[in-house]
Amino acid sequence: MNPLFKRQIPFIALLVGLLVFGAAAPQQMVDVGIWALIYGFAAIGLSLLMGLAGQVSLGHAAFIAVGAYTQALLVAKANLNPLLAAPISVVAAMLVALLVGLPLLRLRGHFLALATLGLGIIVGVFVTEQEFTGGTSGIFGLPNISFGGRVYDTSQEYFLLLTPVVVIGLWLASNLVHSRTGRALSAVNDSEVAAECLGVDTFALRLRVFVVSAGYAGLAGVFYTHWLTIVNPSVSHFELSVKILLMVVLGGLGTVWGALIGAVAVQLLDDGLRGLIPILIPDAKGEIQLIGFGVVLVLVIILMPGGLAQLWARLMSAVRQRKHPIVRGEHETPVSQEEQRALLEESLKLLARAEHMPAGQTILAIRGLTKRYGGVTALDNLDLDVKAGEIMALIGPNGAGKTTAFNMITGVMVPTEGSVLLQGTEVAGKRPHIAAEIGATRTFQNLQTFKSTTVIGNVKVARHLRSKAGLVRGMLMLDRTEERLIDQASQAAIDAMGLTSLADKQIADLAFGKQRQVEVARALALEPSVLLLDEPMAGLSGPERDSLSWLLRRVKASGVTVLLVEHDVAAVMALADRVAVLDDGKLISLGTPAHVTSDPKVIAAYLGEEDDQSGGPATGAPTATSGAAAGGLA
């Protein structure tokens, strides 16, 4: 069966199930169902925010309130048709989110959470204080929704009206998770720095998801107000925000289906506690069901951080295990070196389509680049020109400033002083995705893989800049052609690194050296003009090093500039066109491998530092001209 079609089956089943429930269940249960659907709709939005953007809103009720009040005002006061008013109300909620998110989503950590908590209070104050929102009594006398000759005024009618809306909402949200945007944001949650170095603009994407999430809450507000036919400040209260949050957490962070399941569970819990607590404690009044919300929130986080979705996943894998026990150590078809290289040539054709600067021109101009931490200067006034189409290696003892230089060139670190011109554009001090957009990407000395996905899942993130489906196209599933191209190119990059048999493996299950190779494949998949590799040889076996060297020469031949930090000096000398040697933050030598290895300053720097800090002796025959120096270097 077509996997795309297979993905739609649960939605069709849900639609049918809900319709049957709405038509057949007793009214009391349908009433609970209506609230579960209304709040569940808001929870779907919040789960997008929490799962994709990794941020939480503690005042999501504020967006429900904005939607509900706008709708009430437009319909009850301005006599607008409810169906015309609804989109305006949704946009109003999204607009508020845009205004809040614009300043706050740039910051990491807790700020959006606390600011939305404050927003909830403000919206409550505002609607209570204003004349036109009816003060504490709110706005009442809204008509029931009617269209197509039906009035949706009974529980059953309203449930049947809500059902398709919620199923479509869930479908759109689920598509978003699987789209280019969803992939990029989930990569950000695994490793922000790696995702940004592949061109993901974290802030812009998070802001969009936040706005969409508020849109979901806004539409929930519209349905809220038409069902009650009244709206008052209680819709903005903290209790409702906690309830929506609990739905998401209980269902499972980041799973949109979980949000809906969580909504049903929490609505039942809410009704149950409201009935139960007054029996246990006769004079209890007010929002006493909160105690259950609080306790369940804490218990879920401590005992079952993945929520009901985690439970479900465990159950399913147990069932699958029983049906098809996984055979460990499945055999890999050995590929001969010739076959491997033929595959690579094939793959490179697919990947090497980007236009590069003519060889020999300065592609990367570094001027006065400096990084100081208090009194310590990690990199001191570095001037370096890298020519298009060359392989330049950056070597030096530990702590010489090599990785610091890399970090500043790629925007991971803000320099204290200096400039970095990449193809003529200043990138120093800008975010990493800017450098990636101009064509520079990198790998990391300490691995930065996207641990929650597979090998190909990692590589696909690198196609972010080579594809352009936005949020809306992703949600409507109009991105299928582009997704197929992304698949092809990612597979090609994996083939090029000789990782074909591992493509569908979870990256976290791979050995260190393999993960490093995946990082190189990932960087190649971006089709960079400048490829920065931070110790790509570390953890690789001898043959793997050889084939990586061979690959890099082929990559260079296709016009890509390679900048390389590496401890395996023998490999560097064999590979690089030019070598820059850093010592103690300063550039002490620059030139061909032959020139550098005979430079007395370099020999002094290395021999002076000689101790057990460098790795074992280099594998493969050193081809450096000065044997003495190369020995000292290795």
Place this chain on the structure above:
Amino acid sequence: MTDLLQLVFSGLAQGTIYGLVALGFVAIFAVREIVNLVQGEYAALAGLAAISAVGAGLPLLVAIVCVIPLVVGVAVLLERMTIAPVKKMTPLTSIILTLGVSTAVKAVMLLIWGPEAKGLPNFPGSDMTLGGVSIRSQELWVLGIGALVAYAVIWFYEHTVRGKSLRACAEQPIAARLVGISPRTATVVAFAVAGFTGAVAGIVGSPIYLSSWQSGLSLGLKGFVAATLGGLTSLRVAMIGGMALGVLENLVAGYLSSGYRDAVAFVVLVLVLLFRPNGLAGKTSAVRV
């Protein structure tokens, strides 16, 4: 002019309460990088418990002496039960977790004390008028006790070896462990300090600002805003920031509309995060923009 002085004075008293709550945020954040949303609840709990103790016939001073250790105990116990068992704490989980605890504590207070707001009787003393500004004796108590507690906390963390080493724990957990400070002790002390400043704020403020099951919500938010002014790391700026926030709120309430008092904190939060995300005294390392 008298109006202005009046607003500023009573704002300083109100702001002292915010400042005390803010100290708790900073004490915990400095050690665990957790924004503890239960912070406001310590104050509400202390106020309500003290009211019950006085209602049961205990003298005010005895009630206070009993309630403060009780709240400190609750703060530490809740940390041991909810924060300590979580192995992998991310900002997202810490927020959800402390929100859950705060919600449960709110509901327990609602069950025990009901929905109405109550106030502790005034501390001894008589109100007076000074240059047209009416000064409530309770406000003087707030300012006096607040200053004393803030001074003690700052002195503990900045001038005693013990306090300094506890804070070092946050920056260098391994080094701290090597010299014999366990992160666990540092966390427990931080929560005890937070419970203490919260309890003091709740008790000393209760006669004027009243205590209810949900007063911790906005108190917590305002305390957080004050703590943000100090970049969540500076005790001094947090305390002063709290007082400034109290004054600003009073000015907005007095000159614009009393309804918008509660909006001030939010606006200040957004403005600070926009222009000085590392706090007013900010270094640039804490948060990357």
